[in-house]
Amino acid sequence: xxxxxxxxxxxxxxxxxxxxxxxxxxxxxxxxxxxxxxxxxxxxxxxxxxxxxxxxxxxxxxxxxxxxxxxx
Numbered sequence: 316x317x318x319x320x321x322x323x324x325x326x327x328x329x330x331x332x333x334x335x336x337x338x339x340x341x342x343x344x345x346x347x348x349x350x351x352x353x354x355x356x357x358x359x360x361x362x363x364x365x366x367x368x369x370x371x372x373x374x375x376x377x378x379x380x381x382x383x384x385x386x387x
Contacts, residue, residue, distance in 0.1 A: 317360050319386040323377040327351030332373060338366045340386065346370075347383070360384060 330348040334340055339361045349356045364386035371383045 318367065320363060320382045321346070321358075321384045321386060322380045323349065323383050324358060324379070325349065325351050325356065326379045327377060329371050329373050329375045329377060329383075330355060332368050332369060332371070333350060333354060334369070334384075335365070335368060340364060349377070350369050358383070360386065 329350045330350040332347045334346045340346060340363065342360060342363045344360045345357045346360050347358045347360055350378070366384060367387040368385040371377060378382060
C-alpha cells in the first residue's frame with residue numbers, strides 16, 4: 316500500500332489524538348478530535364492502514380488541508 320497523507324478537514328486546534336504510530340486503523344475510524352469555532356469535530360481515517368507518522372500534537376493549531384498524519 317502506498318503512503319496516504321491525511322489532511323485536516325478545516326482549521327482548528329488538535330484536542331485529542333486517538334491513535335499512535337504503529338496502530339492499525341480502519342477506513343472511517345475516528346483518529347483525532349479537532350476543535351474549531353468552539354465545536355469538536357471528529358476526524359476519520361480516509362483509508363485502512365497502519366499509522367506511520369503523526370505530525371501534530373494536542374494543542375497544536377492546524378490549517379485546512381495541512382497534513383496531520385501518514386498511513387502506510
